[in-house]
Amino acid sequence: MTCKRMQRHLALLAGDDLPRRHIRAVERHLAACAGCRQFLAQLRATRQQMADLGNTPLPQETLAHLYRALLEELARDVDPATGRRFQSPLGEWRSGWRLAGVVTAALLLAAVPGVWWLNRAPEGPAAPGPVMVQRAEPLPAVPARPVPDLPALRPEVVAPVETAQVIQPPERPAQAAVTPSTEEPGAPPSAGRLARSAPSPAVDTGPPAPRPDKSSGDAAVPPRQTLVRLATEDPNVVIFWILEKKGEDIS
């Protein structure tokens, strides 16, 4: 370690402020360097003079002047009637805001767990629920309610239906739009007429209609459909539905 670098450590060592990790290295250097020993002696002498500076007597007139001036100044802060110290408006303002801040913080601290407690999900056996009691004797028999007779449903086939008037299922809407069918020459022209027509005892089940060929572009033959009327006991309620024949005989 060089002497120049040693000065920095010696300045701290003179007042016992050098960290312990440097002390051993500094002592080794001091044992071999007379110049640094003298440098340290000067530092210690200066420090000793600094400590003696604290023993300098203070001028009595200055102390007396300070004492009087301070008591006069402090007397202005005291209310002569009550003997209490005046509070400056700024101090009152500060203390008021401080009190308001403390109250607000306390309310917030109290509100957060309260809200959490109100919003918590009910769980566990804390809340008393209905108690299930096992009874030894059998429960009284409840008489069974009579099931009313359903009206007799008598389906009957009314007539074949034109394909163009049938509402097509949603998976092939384009086909219904482009293929108006007139395959059945004797069929009634509209569904409304079909619904109001007299029931037919027989069902015309022709050969299964082929699927329309999209590539050819011709009017393909739709599957044969049949209108079925379901008569109920109520003369005002008549149910119609449409059967689509796909190669099987539905009669």
Next chain:
Amino acid sequence: MSAPQDTRMTHSVTATELAGSDGAEAVTRESSAQRLADTGRLVTRARNGNRQAVEELLEGCQGLVLRVARHIMGHPADARDAAQEALLRVFRHLDRFDPRRPLEPWLYRLTVNTCRDHLRRHRRRPTRSLDDPDISAAEPATREPSAEAGLVLTERRARLRAALQQLSPRQRAAIVLRDVEGLPARDVARAMGISMITLRVHIRAARLKLRQLCGPHFGGDHDL
């Protein structure tokens, strides 16, 4: 109330020491807890508006505050103004002080902060050169038995005081609290509101500069 004496508080402000400063009774050895309790009671009474307690506390504090302000400020008039301001802060903010804690660190901190504010607000007075022949004129007379020894001591103090003014305010505050007042380094760092590492930097720079300015007069003229 009698005229205030130069009461240097080496440990803490206590009622017993204050009474001793009046010469009524000698300072006895007390436990630190007892001294702390006495200081706390004195502060509590002063806070409640007891005039006698205020006077006792002021009499005990003003020596410490004026001495530190004098070392830091340099000029006697500046030191008196700073000490007065610091003491007013002490008594006006007495309600912020915890009576269960020692009073001295709080006093040091308030004094150092007030002196720093004072130095920042007011333009520094021109410092005297160390070669000024009238440098020791403002020094109070020493109590040395020998006139020659007293003269030498007075001159050394004046030279040191002038050298202190060559330091920066932070270096000056650090070296005054550590070497003049003899506070532990940790208390100095706390009073100045700085870390121990920063305090060592200030102390090292201050001692090197003081040795450079005053070392040849105190311990030879060797220089590296």
